[in-house]
Amino acid sequence: xxxxxxxxxxxxxxxxxxxxxxxxxxxxxxxxxxxxxxxxxxxxxxxxxxxxxxxxxxxxxxxxxxxxxxxxxxxxxxxxxxxxxxxxxxxxxxxxxxxxxxxxxxxxxxxxxxxxxxxxxxxxxxxxxxxxxxxxxxxxxxxxxxxxxxxxxxxxxxxxxxxxxxxxxxxxxxxxxxxxxxxxxxxxxxxxxxxxxxxxxxxxxxxxxxxxxxxxxxxxxxxxxxxxxxxxxxxxxxxxxxxxxxxxxxxxxxxxxxxxxxxxxxxxxxxxxxxxxxxxxxxxxxxxxxxxxxxxxxxxxxxxxxxxxxxxxxxxxxxxxxxxxxxxxxxxxxxxx
Amino acid sequence: xxxxxxxxxxxxxxxxxxxxxxxxxxxxxxxxxxxxxxxxxxxxxxxxxxxxxxxxxxxxxxxxxxxxxxxxxxxxxxxxxxxxxxxxxxxxxxxxxxxxxxxxxxxxxxxxxxxxxxxxxxxxxxxxxxxxxxxxxxxxxxxxxxxxxxxxxxxxxxxxxxxxxxxxxxxxxxxxxxxxxxxxxxxxxxxxxxxxxxxxxxxxxxxxxxxxxxxxxxxxxxxxxxxxxxxxxxxxxxxxxxxxxxxxxxxxxxxxxxxxxxxxxxxxxxxxxxxxxxxxxxxxx
Numbered sequence: 001x002x003x004x005x006x007x008x009x010x011x012x013x014x015x016x017x018x019x020x021x022x023x024x025x026x027x028x029x030x031x032x033x034x035x036x037x038x039x040x041x042x043x044x045x046x047x048x049x050x051x052x053x054x055x056x057x058x059x060x061x062x063x064x065x066x067x068x069x070x071x072x073x074x075x076x077x078x079x080x081x082x083x084x085x086x087x088x089x090x091x092x093x094x095x096x097x098x099x100x101x102x103x104x105x106x107x108x109x110x111x112x113x114x115x116x117x118x119x120x121x122x123x124x125x126x127x128x129x130x131x132x133x134x135x136x137x138x139x140x141x142x143x144x145x146x147x148x149x150x151x152x153x154x155x156x157x158x159x160x161x162x163x164x165x166x167x168x169x170x171x172x173x174x175x176x177x178x179x180x181x182x183x184x185x186x187x188x189x190x191x192x193x194x195x196x197x198x199x200x201x202x203x204x205x206x207x208x209x210x211x212x213x214x215x216x217x218x219x220x221x222x223x224x225x226x227x228x229x230x231x232x233x234x235x236x237x238x239x240x241x242x243x244x245x246x247x248x249x250x251x252x253x254x255x256x257x258x259x260x261x262x263x264x265x266x267x268x269x270x271x272x273x274x275x276x277x278x279x280x281x282x283x284x285x286x287x288x289x290x291x292x293x294x295x296x297x298x299x300x301x302x303x304x305x306x307x308x309x310x311x312x313x314x315x316x317x318x319x320x321x322x323x324x325x326x327x328x329x330x331x332x333x334x335x336x337x
Numbered sequence: 338x339x340x341x342x343x344x345x346x347x348x349x350x351x352x353x354x355x356x357x358x359x360x361x362x363x364x365x366x367x368x369x370x371x372x373x374x375x376x377x378x379x380x381x382x383x384x385x386x387x388x389x390x391x392x393x394x395x396x397x398x399x400x401x402x403x404x405x406x407x408x409x410x411x412x413x414x415x416x417x418x419x420x421x422x423x424x425x426x427x428x429x430x431x432x433x434x435x436x437x438x439x440x441x442x443x444x445x446x447x448x449x450x451x452x453x454x455x456x457x458x459x460x461x462x463x464x465x466x467x468x469x470x471x472x473x474x475x476x477x478x479x480x481x482x483x484x485x486x487x488x489x490x491x492x493x494x495x496x497x498x499x500x501x502x503x504x505x506x507x508x509x510x511x512x513x514x515x516x517x518x519x520x521x522x523x524x525x526x527x528x529x530x531x532x533x534x535x536x537x538x539x540x541x542x543x544x545x546x547x548x549x550x551x552x553x554x555x556x557x558x559x560x561x562x563x564x565x566x567x568x569x570x571x572x573x574x575x576x577x578x579x580x581x582x583x584x585x586x587x588x589x590x591x592x593x594x595x596x597x598x599x600x601x602x603x604x605x606x607x608x609x610x611x612x613x614x615x616x617x618x619x620x621x622x
Contacts, residue, residue, distance in 0.1 A: 050451050075453035082451075086444035090373045102365030103452035105358045131376075147448075336441050337450070337519070337620045 003028040003155055003186045004049070009058035011044055011210075013334055018044040019055070019210040026155075026188055026203075031181040033201030033218075034190040035303070037318035041210035042190035043083060046159045047335070049188075050080040062155060076104070079148035083159040084335070089133030093124060093143045096132060097150060104151040111150075118146040122172060138169025145173060149180070156180065158189040162196060174200060194303045194315060206310050208318070214310045222301045223274075227257060229301060230271040230279070233294045234286065238267040249289060253281050358455040366449075366463035370436060374471065380432070384475045388425040389482055392417060395545065396486070408547055409576060418480075418488040419572035420544025423564055425479050426503045427538070429472035430510035431531050433464055434518030438527050441518070450621070457621040465511055472507050473500070488575075495574035498581075498595075505602035506567040509609050516613035519620045543568050548586065560588035563605055566598040 004026040011019040019041045026032045034042050047053040049060055051071040060067035060074075067074040088096060094115060101111035119128050122142045127135065135143065141161065148156060161177075162170040177200060181187055191197050197204050198218055206214040206221075214221055234246055243261045246269060250256055255278035260270045273279070276298070283293060307315045374381060392414075399413040407416050437460075440446040449460055480499070484490040491499055514531075521527050539545070541555060542564035548556050559565050569585040573595055581595035 052447055052450060072453045075451060078451075080451045082444065082447060084444050086448050088369065088373070088445060090376050091369065095369075095372065099365050099369055100448075100452070102361050103449065103454060105361055105453075105455075332442075333522070335444060335447065337446055 001028055002026055003030075003063055004188065005059070005061040006045065006049065007059040007061070009045060009048060009060070010056045011041075011048065011053070012056060013330075017210060019048075019058075022058075022207070022211055024205055024212060024215075026186060028186055029181070029184050030202045031177065031187045031200055032189070033197035033204040034188065034207060035192070035194070035197045035204055035307070035315075036190070036207035037192055037315055037322060039322035040207045040318075042192075042207055043159055044210075045207070046080075046157055046188075046190055049157060050078070050082075051075055052335075076151070077154050079151065079153035079156045081144050081148040081156070081158045081161060083163070087132045087135070087140055087143065090131060092131055093128040093135070093139075094119070096143065097128075097146060100147045100150050106151060114150055114152075118149060122146055122176060136166075137164060138166045141165060142169060142172060145176065149176075154186060156185055156187045158187070160190055160192070162191075162193070192315065192319065194307075198303055206307055208311045214306060218303060221306045222303065227255075227272050227274045227301075228276065228278075229299045230273055231262075231265075231295075231297045232269045232271060232282075233266070233296075234291050235294050236266065240267060243267040243269060245289075246286070246291065249285055249291075250282055253278065253285055255281065355455055359459060362452075362454050363459040363462050363466075366459060367466050370463060370467040373436070374467075381471065381475065384425065384429050384471070385478045387428070388421045388475075388479050391424065392421045392479065392483060392486070395421075396488075408549075411576065412488075414483075414486065414488045415575065416547075416572070417545065418483045419568050419575055420539075420542070421483070422476050422479050422499070422571055423503070423506065423542075423567045424539055424544055426472040426476045426507050427510055427564060427567075428535060429475050430468055430507040431514050431535060433468040433511040434514035434516075434527055435524065435531075436467075437464055437515060437518040438521070438524045442523060460621065461515060461617060464515060465508070468511050469504065469507050473503060476503055491571075491574040492579075494579045498574045498579060499571050502567050502570045502599065502602065505599065505606055506563065509563065509602065509606040512606065512609040512613055516609070516616055519613075519616055538562060538564055543572075543586070548588070553589065557589050560586060560590070560593070563602065566593075566601045566605075569593070570595050570598045 002025040004024070006022060006024040009019045009022040011017075022041065022045055024034075024045075034045070036042050044053065048055050049062075049067065051067055051074060054068065062074045062077055065073050065077070091099070097115045097118070098111065101115065106114065119125050122145065124139070124142060124146065127139060128143075132140070132143070145158070145161065148158070156177075158177075161173055165173070174196075177187055177189070181202070189200070201218060203217050204215070204221070205212045216224070232246075234242065238246075240261075240263075247259050247261060250259060250269070250271065255274040256271055257274065258272040262268045262270050273282075279296070279298070286293060304315055307318075311318065396414040396417050399417075402413050407413065437446070440449070446460075450457070454460070480490070517527055517530055521530065541558040542562045543559055544564060548559055551559060565586065570581070573579070573583070573585055581599070583594060584592040585595050585598060586593040
């Protein structure tokens with residue numbers, strides 16, 4: 001059952017459309033990754049979800065509560081960790097957490113206990129009583145995550161939680177997120193790092209130009225794309241007739257989806273197969289015609305292949321394409337009240 | 338699906354807990370502003386120092402003004418005292434919008450808006466509490482210094498009148514400044530407005546010179562200037578026994594009593610809060 005539903009969200013800034021019919025359904029207890037290049041609309045979607053921004057059209061429902069009708073209830077249910085970490089430099093980390101606790105109306109004793117717990121869990125004890133102005137990026141992000149977790153929300157929303165972070169802070173954050181998911185918290189995070197979504201997400205959606213263009217578990221998405229990639233040679237340098245013969249032999253094997261003869265690489269065969277189990281059948285089939293396997297390499301499609309398939313360009317290309325068009329001043333203004 | 342968080346929020350909806358929540362969030366937000374002040378006291382110090390310099394230098398500049406020049410034959414220092422007290426409170430309140438503007442610009446406001454605040458008025462309320470306390474403390478510091486310089490001290494009733502008058506002015510100016518903090522695009526613009534508004538409003542009031550000194554056009558400006566309506570009752574409180582029905586100002590449009598002054602300030606405050614309300618509602622919606 002889904003804890004969060006985004007339904008046909010539309011949002012434009014002036015003439016620029018940020019979201020065009022974005023729909024998403026996040027199951028309860030799931031760690032859900034939102035993958036897309038910068039400028040795809042991830043932040044806009046999350047800001048709408050956080051009730052900071054009203055969509056032009058569409059619905060947001062969290063745990064059965066309509067976020068546009070009852071924003072206060074939804075705010076109570078949700079922890080939101082923004083991309084730009086806004087921290088009061090003059091306060092200590094502990095004071096900021098206390099302020100946060102009061103804004104969520106935690107009773108004083110609970111608040112202080114909870115702060116101690118989080119300080120411990122995120123290894124912030126050494127510096128939590130120093131002023132925030134002295135913190136590194138990683139410390140700030142950990143503190144910000146702690147702020148989002150203070151009131152034990154059912155749904156945790158994170159906008160690019162580890163962008164630009166050192167490896168240690170990233171590891172701490174990943175570990176905390178996995179633990180939370182294991183304890184039943186539903187987590188929605190956006191990222192433009194493939195490996196982050198790959199490492200963390202139970203389910204994911206790929207966003208491009210303000211729409212979801214692919215959705216599912218990372219495994220299924222990759223499988224849908226075309227199973228495993230296999231490169232096969234029966235001799236070091238084969239020839240056309242032999243390659244065609246092997247091709248005909250293997251075409252009938254259950255689980256082989258596609259075979260291409262790669263002339264450029266000495267008539268090797270490039271296959272797409274359903275999974276590892278198909279390889280054994282293939283070998284049997286070859287053995288029945290007294291053919292041996294000279295070499296066989298196998299690789300899984302990556303999320304980048306998924307992205308490429310869905311959008312027709314790699315994530316890197318998409319990032320580069322928008323990099324020059326972004327206007328930080330404009331974006332700051334959009335995020336300002 | 339039943340959720341613990343949902344359960345608490347619906348059972349919390351009774352009135353007393355709503356008030357408790359409102360107090361908790363307002364107190365926390367106010368505490369933040371005072372912690373900032375405590376750790377960065379330069380605002381407080383500068384806010385006292387600047388009017389003090391005015392008081393000492395301007396007082397000295399005109400200390401040899403011919404006797405009988407000022408109404409009631411009072412010394413210039415005593416005359417100036419009321420003006421500087423009002424100027425202190427006014428300048429402090431004019432800066433009320435700055436912390437809010439910085440919170441807007443740095444995104445801290447978004448952190449507050451994501452939280453399930455009982456009412457977002459608590460953000461405005463915290464600013465009002467903070468700036469009112471700050472400006473009253475600064476004004477009191479100036480009053481004490483002025484009395485040490487021999488410029489007098491109002492009696493108990495007089496002190497009450499001074500405080501009430503300052504409070505009204507501070508509320509009005511705070512409302513204006515908070516409105517600007519949400520209407521203007523950034524702190525540069527806000528500081529520019531504060532900078533431009535500050536001194537001309539002081540000069541075009543009866544803070545530094547009585548109305549009788551001014552050319553008619555300036556006299557008109559001064560007798561429409563809200564600062565004048567705060568300065569005159571305070572000057573009266575310093576001058577002697579309190580009588581709000583006595584005429585404090587012979588304005589070009591007619592005589593203005595102490596009661597009139599307070600009434601004008603009250604109306605101004607109410608009008609400004611009504612004026613900025615739609616803006617705040619929109620920005621904090």
